[in-house]
Amino acid sequence: MGRSRTSRTLLTVLALAVALLWAFPVYWMLNSAFLPNVVLQSTTPTFLPFGGSVDNFRVVVTDPAFVQALAVSLVVTLTTVVAALIVAFLGALAISRFRFRGRASFVVALLLIQMLPAEGLFIAQYKMMSSLGLLNRSLGLAVLYTAAVVPFTIWMLRGFVAGVPADLEEAAMVDGLSRTRAFLKITFPLLAPGLVASGVYAFLQAWNEFTVALVVMTEEQARTLPLWLRGFVQASASRETDWGQVMAASTLVALPVIVFFLIVQGRMSSGLVGGAVKG
């Protein structure tokens, strides 16, 4: 192709500039997290964390409020992941292996439900949780989260389940394995990547969720990590904030997410745009 050298260099420079711009907030978070407040308070910003320390992280990690929020987040997230995987796996099995009456409406309902905004529901969910006595309870939040992630999880999993040929299982049964054993020995291992991808999806949703948690977890002790992080922002409105600590806190919340996200990203986006892009 006759693209000239200069135009290619220009494009590369442009791409690097955009890359820098987009990653900058993430870098700025890390950078500030390592800098002491004295440095951050100066009128000129410091762009490299030289001479920085992990003091901010130490302060955050030893803060009892952080530990409590971490515990709540872990319980809610893990409950959601396990429950969502079980429920969604059964659902995915139904829609990818069976043709049954109402199947099409079930799938349409799932896809529509997946689009419903939490913001259009949270008042009613608050009311329901409060009348069930589940306000500020991890279980209540996990139930709401599971319901929120199950539709898309089924959608993601159904491709994996359909990808495992039923013949294979049947063949194993012919060879004398029981239906359950054939499933456990043959189908399940083949499904593992799908389960991992969907599990990570559920994890990300539950770990990051803010809206429903804000409404349902009203007490200080029941706060999840995003709510705890928001507490810093609220405080910054009225007084000087130790931004180094806030950034260290944000980094701690973001780190597992970034790692998991990079694992599962491809699957998630192909589920969202569906057949419009054939991967």
Next chain:
Amino acid sequence: MSTTPAVGAPPAGRRGAGTPRQDRPTRPGGRRLPLLLILPTLVLLVVALGYPIGWQLVTSFREFGLMQQFGAPPAWVGLDNYRSLVTDPELWQVVVRSLVFCVVTAVLTVLVGGALAILMNALDRLPRLVLQVSLLLAWAMPVVASMTVWIWIVDWRRGLLNWLLTRVGVEAAQGHNWLSQPLSFLAVACVIVVWMSVPFVALSIYAGLTQVSAEVIEAATIDGASFLQRLRHIILPLIAPVLSIVILLQLIWDLRVFTQIKVLQDAGSVANETNLLGTYVYQLGTGKGDFGSASAVSVFMLVLTVALSWYYVRSLMKEDS
């Protein structure tokens, strides 16, 4: 050897009873099995989503304020909640503000995302990888963590933005609080939302672009088509399906934007003048305790979302069948 039957086999395919997949429902108990499998999903969705939607619909026709929260029976008021909302200038301001915010943000996101996709397509391998990793990093950030960083960047006392602007000669930027004025508040929110949404859009459109065959483009170039002509007559029609889905998703997501606005408001702004639909419902419900009106606005949001989602769901269904 039997091959795996096509997923979308027509009902007539039932006669081919040799194919294992269609065999199953006729197996003893097989008819009930799929229903049993979707039962947990159904129960969960009905309890956690169906019931609240129903409650909300009912409550939107009732007077449900602070008195009712403390035990007074909610009275039926018919369409009163809707009527008072429709005649309330504040609601219309919120609706118009939300729609404008949604359209502006979605359009900007798709334009920037599309431009980056075209850029990626034209790049060599290494710079493209760098750009993709950078976009993925931004995409991976949890919303609230991103918000704290952005609030730190636009902080009026020591934020990077004001320092930069002052450096390049905008003296007025020193100590300027961007979040105190509704317009600049929403502009900041728009920039943040665009920043977080562009990666998904750019990578999806890029995935669509890679499907456009290089030979076709080359042939058109040889025939003398300019870049814009190629874009309009070859590339756009070919990536139209991705583009329409991405635009639609963006509109839906930007209409319901809540976390970003709420957290920005927490950082110090006048909530009344910066409310979008989500934060407005929140304020009506938890702030004023007016569940009747909050439910009515929620119902409006749900109906709007379902209407917008319909096309999206249909296009996904096509893939399924």
